[in-house]
Amino acid sequence: MTLQQLEYIVSLDEYRHYVTAAEHCFVSQPNLTMQVKKLEDEIGVRIFDRDKKPLQPTEIGKEVIIRARQILRESKQLKEFVNHEKESMEGEFTIGIIPTLAPYLLPQFLPLFMKENPSVHLKIQELQTSQIISQLENGTIDIGFLVTPLNESAIKEIPVFYEPFLLYLPENHRFLNEKLMLAEDLDPSEVLVLEEGHCFREQALAICKEAKYGSSIGFDYQSGSIEALKSLVQNGVGYTLVPELSVRDDLDSVHVRRFTNPEPVREVSIVVHSSYIKESVINRLKDTIQKVIPGRLLEGQAVVKFDWK
Known part of the structure; x- marks a missing residue:
């Protein structure tokens, strides 16, 4: 029938x-x-x-x-x-966002989004990628912001922008004499990375082509903060990789160098469960983000994308 x-x-x-x-x-x-x-x-x-x-x-x-x-x-x-x-563009929506994205993306798009959508209330939590996937699958959260591809059959990915990795160096480092960096010139023993569980750590190590990370700079530091790593570098301890949105031109420009083309990037996406139907909210979030971030981050050409895991 x-x-x-x-x-x-x-x-x-x-x-x-x-x-x-x-x-x-x-x-x-x-x-x-x-x-x-x-x-x-x-x-x-x-x-x-x-x-x-x-x-x-x-x-x-x-x-x-x-x-x-x-x-x-x-x-x-x-x-x-x-x-x-x-x-419909009204109601409450729970969002999970990875810690290496939250402090840099939220301040850029959230004020405009809330101004343009006064009937929407967002509940935002910082969660690691595995937590976002799990909570999308069990319905605890509605939407995730993280790095893709995930290769999860139950998860729908909506790419939003492509954020380059930059090399963050201490003052007077020899690499500052270079206009552009080659990934193969990096010494994994000098690179500071985030603690286990952060997808950004895995991406940084992939760029360095180092399957395992072992410190040879005198200490091991388990950090979940990109800002903490930047502070260490500013004081002469090793160097690190940072996402472009974390770089503030007034304070960080003297410390950063870009990589040669194709640049290594992370693909930042909105992710939802495959059964999620609120397309208007997804589209409005995507449109607002793309309005406020630098236009060069919208280009997905001539880049090297890394899986989060």
């Missing part, structure tokens, strides 16, 4: 003529006749008495048609509800 078959019997009841009913449903008369017969065979009753002129529903057919009309009304209402939900 299909909604289409129910539409056919309702139309046939209304027009009492196969050709007219078929024209109303934008199908051929033989196709409509065949589908009505298939429905009758499936439910085991005759809906129409074809011996009467004009065509008449049987007694039980009248009851079937009444219920068919009810089902079609409810189906239409369901579609209207879903369309409203997709387009």
Whole structure:
């Protein structure tokens, strides 16, 4: 039994003529006749008495048609509800965002987003990538901001921008004499990275082409903060990799060098469960972010993308 078959019997009841009913449903008369017969065979009753002129529903057919009309009304209402939900820009939404993105992205787009969408309330949590995936799957959060690709079948990824990795150096470091850096020139033993569990750590190590990280600078420091690593570098301890949005021109420009093309980048995406329907919220978040970030981050060409894991 299909909604289409129910539409056919309702139309046939209304027009009492196969050709007219078929024209109303934008199908051929033989196709409509065949589908009505298939429905009758499936439910085991005759809906129409074809011996009467004009065509008449049987007694039980009248009851079937009444219920068919009810089902079609409810189906239409369901579609209207879903369309409203997709387009609605109101309500509360829970967002998970990775710590290496939150302090740099949120201040840029959040004021404009809240100003333009006063009926939306966002509950934002800093979570690691594995936590965001898990909570999207169990419905604890609605939307995630993290680095992709994830290669998770239940998760839908909407790429938003491509953020380059920059080399962050102490003053007077020999690499500051270079205009552009080659990734193969880095010494993994000098690179400061985040603690285990942060996707940014794995990306930094991938750029260094170092599967395991072992410190040879006199100490091990388990940090979850890019700002803490930058502070160490500023005081002459090693060097590190930072995402471009974390670089403040007034304070950091003397410490950074870009990599040669193709630049290593992280693909920053909005992620949702594959069943999530609030497309309007996703699109509005994406549009707002793309309005405020530097235009060069919107280009995904001539870059090297890294998986988060």
